Amino acid sequence: MNLSVRTQPRPLGAFSDDVAEWSSGICDCCNDTRECCFAFWCCPCFACITSKALGQCLCLPLLDICGACTCPITMSMRVSVRHRYGIRGSLCTDCVCSVFCQSCVWCQISREMKSRELPAVLGDIISR
Structure with a gap:
């Protein structure tokens, strides 16, 4: 009996x-x-x-103040957005970006949410 794995698990998210x-x-x-x-x-x-x-939670990012060298909330939010939208990346990249350019990470998250936003009404879909 051959029990070899033929396919790898796929990432969870909207675009699995x-x-x-x-x-x-x-x-x-x-x-x-x-x-x-x-x-x-x-x-x-x-x-x-x-x-x-x-x-x-509205005040969740304020907990980054407790991180000595890292910004744990910023990093976890970036990871969360990556997983939500099925975006390629690594925890290492998320950590480096969060530590060295926290503002850029939050801007990127905001832009990503806006670009992935679904139309609210049928009229928006028809007009595209």
């Missing part, structure tokens, strides 16, 4: 058949100047608003 990429890069913050300025001048406020839009 296709492995997606981020809709914008980590350094594409200036694509939306308004959000870019808000994130860089008041990152805690921007992170809290984005966290709430993701369906998480």
